[in-house]
Amino acid sequence: MATTVFRMQGITKVYRTGAVDVQALRGIDLELFEGEMVVLLGPSGSGKSTLLNILGGLDTPSAGRAFFRETELTSLGDAGLTAFRRNHVGFVFQFYNLVPSLTARENVALVTEIATKPMRPEEALERVGLADRINHFPAELSGGEQQRVAIARAIAKRPDVLLCDEPTGALDSQTGIVVLQALYDINRDLGTVTALITHNAAIRNIAHRVIYLADGQILRTQENASRAAPSEVSW
Amino acid sequence: MRALDLKLIRDLRRIWAQSLAIALVLGCGVMVLVLANGSERSLILTRDAYYDRNRFADVFATATRAPEALKGEIAHVEGVAQVDTRIAVNVVLDLPGVQKPAMARVLSLPPDGPPLLNVPLLRLGRMPDPLHPNEVVLSEDFAQANRLIPGETFRAILNGQMRTLTVTGLVLSPEFIYLIGPGTMMPDDQTYGIIWMNRDAVAAATDLSGAFNDIALQLTPTASRDRVIQQLDLLLAPYGGTGAYGRDRQTSDAFLSSELHQLSAMSLILPPIFLIVSAFLVNMVLSRLIALERPQIGLLKAIGYSGQEIATHYLKLSIGIGIIGVALGWIAGAWLGRSMTALYADFYRFPYLLYAPGTWSFVISGILGLVTVIVGALRAVRASARLSPAVAMLPPAAPLFRRGWIDGIGRTFRLRQTTMMILRSITRWPGRASVTLFGVSASVAVLIASFFSFDSMKQMVDEVFYQTNRQDITLTLTGSRLRSTEEAALTLPGVLRVEGAYSLPVRLIHGSKSRLATVEARGDGDVLARLLDTDGHPVRIPPEGLTLSESLAQELAVTPGDTIDMAMLVPPRETVQVPVAAVIRQSLGQSAYMAETPIFALMRQSAQVNQVHLLTDPAALPAFFAAVKRAPGVNSVTLWTDVRDQFDATMNENLMRMTIIYSILGILITVGVVYNAARIQLSERAHELASLRVLGFTRAEVGYVLVGELMLLTTVAIPFGWLGGYGFSTMIASGFSTDLFRIPLVITRKTYALASVITFASALASALIVRRRLDRVNIAMSLKQRQ
């Protein structure tokens, strides 16, 4: 049995907006293991992003506890969470979120400059197949390329975990496959724990494990006996 | 360079026009500080060095004839360090080829080297040879204006005798940095100068051998000036002393001080406006930038940047704007300071006048500039640091509009939907609308306050030269004469009307306050030299008691009804108690007035004159001048027509310069505010405006939404600007008023209108420049964008 990297116990999240309370998560228990690639699957509004944000220290739960290795994330303040994100987490978002005024290399450098043992920005970009786009600004890159820059930026610090929120959501299937391939390779080569959100069921086959969410609760988890290669996925 | 800093530089470059607009407003504030402060410092440094090196005296006095032996006694007064006596007389000159009578003050030079105090500085040639009674040196500018180089000769009437004098050199003196003739306000190099001449020669010509009539003292550092003045007055009283005074009443120094006073008022009144507006602008632009970059901020936080690092990033951006503004302000301030100093060189006779603004004015203005942008940035930056990363990356919610009174207005007036968009946007973002309102009204206020100086100057000139002094010429006599002198004056060629006048030197004392002044006797029939009240109506001098000018009354802390002591400084030299009958407002001068009958009753003398005011026939002036040059008993001649013309010319030229500068400053505020507001509008509403285009609205109709809102705000701001301008002008009028001038607070309708038109036009131009960007917006693209 592999070591546990993340552990969540009874995580609940309530958003209070005006008069109504939204129960985004209702008692989540979850573990993520070393080297694992997990797909979080569920309909829109089921609480996937909320869960991922809590895992990554972007948000705090209303109740319950979350651990990263021995550290209790739910006991950390803003500074502690910032340090946690800085040192351990790589994020990839649906809308790339690149800084438009920085080139691909500089966007990656944004991370490597504050990381403790980063790879060179060029190396990270090579890993996602963008060696020849290093000096391009985001506006000069296609959607898939921008997302791969975002992945390069996420992995450049050699994070312990890679959290991807619908990384292919804004991409067509062909481009999406290239992006998934990049994530797949990184998980295989560097052993980075990867959690990947999607509402696209076809993608679940590339994961070691699939976690089904609905209405803020885990419906079930499923181990894939054999994983598919990203190129076999289609939507 | 760090990636975040690269982003900063590129952000700055991307919003360069907006940054520049802010930097210019900020730069104005910095510039005025450097300019006013630097000029003040330069003047003070130069003056102090000059005073020190050439031993400018601390106390001055004149007498009619005091024995030289008195000098020793004066030297023993406690607090007196140095005593210098001399003979001083006014003379009328007959310069070759000059029709008008020029005048000069002749000062004696000791036989054994330079004077102890008020040492003239030789600029050209040599000092007079003690053995040659006709050798003189002249004040430099007077000599140059009349082409009197060393070696030239000219004629002067000294005590009724025509003398031919030879120029041996040109000098400057710390006593005459600002050199004006009697009764005038501005230097006129052609008609007034100073002549230094050997004491023996002056003494012989004036019957003052072994005596002096002018004295200067230098005090010890710990001396009480007022006590020394009291003692000196006592010692000189038997010899016709007319009251000793300190540097504050010395004409040249008083003018210089009033200039310094105005510079320091300028650096206090103007810069805050610009700094406040730029702080608001920084806040407005940075808030928008941060709103636009919300997802980027969220991302930076997600990948591990702390709130503080992000705050620092945006703070650096605003400091970048601050640095540009400060640099622009420094450059403009130093450059304008140089030309201001050149302007001073026209008015003030310094041997050297260096523009030495000193590091201090740069440092302080730089610090203030940066503090301004930091304060302006603080709110927005704090918000950026507080943004929760998870929320920041969500697309921003559509702005929440509420139903309200605006809808009622819309229905009542059947406003178009585009107009409703304007009204809703204003009520939705009241903060931004307020910044625009504030900025535009500040701009109107600055313009009014600058044009107001035209109005007040015009009023002053009208009051002084056309309403109260309607004579063409004033002759000041060497002493008091009988009233019959008026008839004698009437016989001079071309004289149409004569009005005798008498002025009595006094010291006015009220409680602990004491002040040298002249009391002018006023007759009922006077029509040339008149007194006016605040509304411009002639004032009838009350039959009893003193009428004081407002500034004199303030200085003595008296109001009508009070009684003050009046020490007459000419025979009978008595101190009498007189009631203060009235106080009148006057722009220039600090005189006191009294009706003829009581004044001469107090003096126990028959009515006298020591001045005559004349109306003359311009055609007969040459003959008149020729006669005056030879007339005995004329101490000085004031040509009011010349004084008026010169005043007008100088004022117009300088005011024009200042007005151009202030107008630029005012316009820059509007441009900075409106341009930025328009750019922010555009970026925020590009989507909305593009949608309108999709719906078939024309460019003009869509432009109306953008430009209309700003022009509506501008229109609303203008009346506030009028109020602000009035307040601002009040501050300037009182801040710039000195003992020498009282700036009247008059703002004409034309000034209000002009300021409004200029502001409206520059606001419209700024908004239209931004509107042109609408043409370049790709409709399809902006609809696709996430925001």
Ligand SMILES: Nc1ncnc2c1ncn2[C@@H]1O[C@H](COP(=O)(O)OP(=O)(O)O)[C@@H](O)[C@H]1O
């Ligand atoms: N910042 C927020 N404020 C209020 N409600 C939120 C917020 N974020 C998410 N929610 C709500 O929480 C629920 C879960 O959202 P989310 O985790 O984003 O779902 P998913 O990513 O699966 O689509 C939704 O009902 C959503 O509307």
Ligand SMILES: [Mg+2]
């Ligand atoms: Mg989601």
